[in-house]
Amino acid sequence: MSSTFGEHFRVTTFGESHGAGIGAVIDGCPPGMELDEADIQGQLDRRRPGTGPLVTTRSESDRVEILSGTENGITLGSPIALLVRNADAKPADYAAAAGGPRPSHADFPYREKYGLLSAGGGGRSSARETLGRVAAGAVAGKVLRLAWGIEIVAWVSSIENVDAPGSDMDTLTRELVDRSPCRCPDPAASALMVAAIEAAKADKDSVGGIVSCACRCVPAGWGEPVFGKLDALLAHAMLSIPAVRGFELGSGFAASRMRGSAHNDAFVAQDGRLRAATNRAGGSLGGVSSGETVWFRVAFKPTPTIGRPQETAGWDGGPMTLESRGRHDPCVAIRAVPVVEAMAAIALLDLAFAQESRLAVAGRAGRRHGLI
Amino acid sequence: MSSTFGEHFRVTTFGESHGAGIGAVIDGCPPGMELDEADIQGQLDRRRPGTGPLVTTRSESDRVEILSGTENGITLGSPIALLVRNADAKPADYAAAAGGPRPSHADFPYREKYGLLSAGGGGRSSARETLGRVAAGAVAGKVLRLAWGIEIVAWVSSIENVDAPGSDMDTLTRELVDRSPCRCPDPAASALMVAAIEAAKADKDSVGGIVSCACRCVPAGWGEPVFGKLDALLAHAMLSIPAVRGFELGSGFAASRMRGSAHNDAFVAQDGRLRAATNRAGGSLGGVSSGETVWFRVAFKPTPTIGRPQETAGWDGGPMTLESRGRHDPCVAIRAVPVVEAMAAIALLDLAFAQESRLAVAGRAGRRHGLI
Amino acid sequence: MSSTFGEHFRVTTFGESHGAGIGAVIDGCPPGMELDEADIQGQLDRRRPGTGPLVTTRSESDRVEILSGTENGITLGSPIALLVRNADAKPADYAAAAGGPRPSHADFPYREKYGLLSAGGGGRSSARETLGRVAAGAVAGKVLRLAWGIEIVAWVSSIENVDAPGSDMDTLTRELVDRSPCRCPDPAASALMVAAIEAAKADKDSVGGIVSCACRCVPAGWGEPVFGKLDALLAHAMLSIPAVRGFELGSGFAASRMRGSAHNDAFVAQDGRLRAATNRAGGSLGGVSSGETVWFRVAFKPTPTIGRPQETAGWDGGPMTLESRGRHDPCVAIRAVPVVEAMAAIALLDLAFAQESRLAVAGRAGRRHGLI
């Protein structure tokens, strides 16, 4: 596990925030597909800090280079290595960490785990680590789109105490989402969210938020019971993103407060096939996609790095006051939107390969169909 | 993936609800440990339906047999195969399924996936599948207890709209939990929960609930960034359990509504080592255990099988009314308590092996310590 | 790894020679295929000791039971658990082992590894462990036969110093092989081999041998460069069989003595497609099947358990004379024939799934073909 996600479409990421570069190796991409840097750069740019008031001002150009796996813009079927060079590293900004572990950061357990701690920032616990995921996810997303017409769109549905009303998951696009500076497609909620973030920023504080995600046109049958269930892989993928604290599919935690008669999704016939009349299930039943939109929500904690002084303890146990001067986002959920999309794409494509091989082999072996 | 969980301590489960038996093969159990059926049977009995009004009346004796991996009650280090024979199977009870897919059950996507559907019940989507997990989890739990003194206790913290106040995670035991018929250690809340379940049952309906879980004495340093983070593995493990719709670690979704200054856990020195003054992090920072209690919550949807008639569509697309006469629990969360404990134990032990090998090899290689 | 082989078609084996039973769990078998015990029992019987002079007289009935994964004789797509109960265990026969590690047996390193040693025989190092492989291999073999018409036939091609001339790999069948008491399809060589084995047996000694194997009708394109090459997986599979010391594909070690001009296989057109005029490559180029028969050879050492007294050292380091009275085969290669077939089938089917999913996904993604 560790740095590799997936069994069929496998993504291995590498890179620290302040080393030579960040990247990923994709193993299992189908051959014969057009792919160049432009297919990837767009999502990297969405992850990159912009110029608005809501994100860090660290300038990261983050140009991706395809090191292998393509020739003349066509995938070969061999591993695709992607590299983004680091630049503008200012380890000194993080030097304060040397005095003590930053509260709610990974400094403490990482030093316990590895026996040492980089003086130059968060290393693999940095949000910058997600660059490799976004690059690989862009490739996965292209395969899903070409092969099944799948569209994955994530957006900010809640920030601090501002909730956006339910968005129309059938029509939402990334373009619509990006019209909002905080990636909330509801204009009224977006304005309130921006105000909440600016208020927190003025207080040298940070806020948490929720990212919702919809995956349209996922065929029925994806998900490998019992430990490779669609729900389980998505949860795994999302909880591996920095700062994520929770995951819920479809009705999620609200389902725990409902009765079965109110929660069950009845079936109806539509266009010659069975559909769910409602989709509280979030597009997955028994851990297998049902053919309905797969939708879920991911909870992000407030950025732990804040400008306000914090009373805590130093490495030596003595009391200390920590004041961060490093650049940071007041709300990580906004830049996390393409990360959520990337991890969803990687998880879905991995399951797609599993199901495709089952169908193909069973078909060749002359399988029986129906109820037995 | 599919039927195997874990990379170092690997559990492979097998078995349908109405076949010859259910079981698991554990690969990677340490040798030289005392282990016999009695170590496993206790948790199986906790998962088994009892005689109270709140659980199904299907009588499952569920005796486990150790087929391999031990000799004279000592583990050999080889795979431990565990088998529970099925008995009292009544496939006829489920025959109604043949008319159409049961709403919010796995029938529909499973037939899409595999091309066929067992007439004899839910197969691998049945709650009975969790027997193999509980058996394997009992072994994992014993290793964790012997090697690190880890105690894992889960309990019902919410049913329908009844929430139990926060329990004292430091002192809670399985015995205390089992004093309540619905496994809620708070007596007042327990009484209300029982009433809620009975009301639902009287209405031929079902209710959802939340299971909380605390893992005490987990050492700092467990969790393998970035894709084997502790949070990610726990989420994966929990979302693989039937009927689970959500997972949150520590403050979870509530963190999304907080500011950093209120959410951060400061460090304090205690007994010569750094501790977290609060534990909103749920015992994990950056995906690695911090040495504090690992705690999380798991949302279960209401049992989809209900006695009330449901309007839905048959396999042929025509409208039909489904009335279930099968035995079922009105609230699956209660019996899920040992399942949550089992999956937590399996996930934790897998990460323990990874960290132990790192420590051992790095130690032999003469690693440097400290800040670099 | 350890007890699981394969990534797509995964076989997990369990069981010691003197515990309750031996078995396997198959994960990833295609659904909708007819399968019952009779499909498996035949190969188990071929592995079982017979009544002739060349094999051990231990009577093993070895009846397999399918515990899960089928219903009404049809595979469900869920894990297939297979169990063979042990019987006629006589641990006392092996008690002599307690005095010291048997030369060229696993006793010594197993005790070093696990810290303990079963008094009741070789445990997982026993040849009986291969029962689980043969059972799972029979299922894999059926899938390969149904889906691609693949036939896998192994035979004894050498015993001690007797070599059989090259057999016709295009027409050899298991029935033809079994006509020989030592599974050598060449009658003259077979007679000499039987004499060699009987001479060794009369001397209370044992002999080594070589098993050859041909896999016909393997499509071109199987094998996953660079670490899942067909050659690599077959080598892995074969060297995991007890008593195997060597593996060679096609021309094998002889290739090291040849020049390129003599070794290269030219291409010729035949029936509208490219074929290899010769097949020194053993059906694999660059680790990927070429469409020609995959053939290889596996070297077995002489059975280490012999009736002759051996001077060795006891656990305490003191000199001792070891005299074995346990039942044993004078030549393990004969009973290994179905084991080699089983492991070949498992390895091939695993690679088949990988290639089928690539083809399917690339096809859906609209791949380009040809030279780029």
Place this chain on the structure above:
Amino acid sequence: MSSTFGEHFRVTTFGESHGAGIGAVIDGCPPGMELDEADIQGQLDRRRPGTGPLVTTRSESDRVEILSGTENGITLGSPIALLVRNADAKPADYAAAAGGPRPSHADFPYREKYGLLSAGGGGRSSARETLGRVAAGAVAGKVLRLAWGIEIVAWVSSIENVDAPGSDMDTLTRELVDRSPCRCPDPAASALMVAAIEAAKADKDSVGGIVSCACRCVPAGWGEPVFGKLDALLAHAMLSIPAVRGFELGSGFAASRMRGSAHNDAFVAQDGRLRAATNRAGGSLGGVSSGETVWFRVAFKPTPTIGRPQETAGWDGGPMTLESRGRHDPCVAIRAVPVVEAMAAIALLDLAFAQESRLAVAGRAGRRHGLI
């Protein structure tokens, strides 16, 4: 599998011969170890073609860059990405391939597998692919040396029909091996081998050879029965190297011609512990290291690219004469020496982690020792 080897110390390689670069990502390297490019460059230089008459004249500078996983020359415990940029690529040299598949090359099955073929050379089937292995193997080798004092030395023991007499595996060093232009430490045999290669070269032909390898100071107990046996992993590792056709451990194929009484290795007490009086087993019993030197042999076929014209068929099936003008080694075994060492190191270290975690966890769980 595919591009990743290992479960605990995982190496993922990437890169084609004529793309931007070749490299590897190492996941699981212990933290706190000194590591810089100089630790890796030495083995890369040994793999690189030199100036002598026996190797290709393609100039490959092959400078490695560490992209991640270290800081200030110390490993962090995070993934170590290694990159070697390609230079001096001359795809035109390979353009002849477009006319038809080169005999005994991977062109044909690769096009069948991926549906397309790079016009620019062998891609992942090129010997250049091994650069990533050698780089990663150098890191693995350093860990093995620091942690256990393990030394891995490979050498050429046979070329065409010239065999070197047995070398003293206890004292052989890489320096001694490199004194010979064909890496055969026996001066007389070396001279004959050089003559054989030059004769083949003069004939525009190529020759095969055998590489032997000794791994000294491997502790007893490494190897994970039954599918992660030491023998199986080594065989897998070796057969994944381009041009390898066979593998044998210890006595290997010769064992198949011996009797048990002559083949068994007796135990003797030495320096207070049990040792094998002879080591025909090659340092592995039952798939687990015995504490003796692990030694094995790897057969390489003659380079398929030869200067002589070859009669074969083109992609269209028509007869064609292929004449190669590309640069190539007349004997790949010489440059394969560091590749064999690299793959041996990677396989051994992976097994080391597995055993270390077993020992650590079993020790904490208070395991019982001895005979049971």
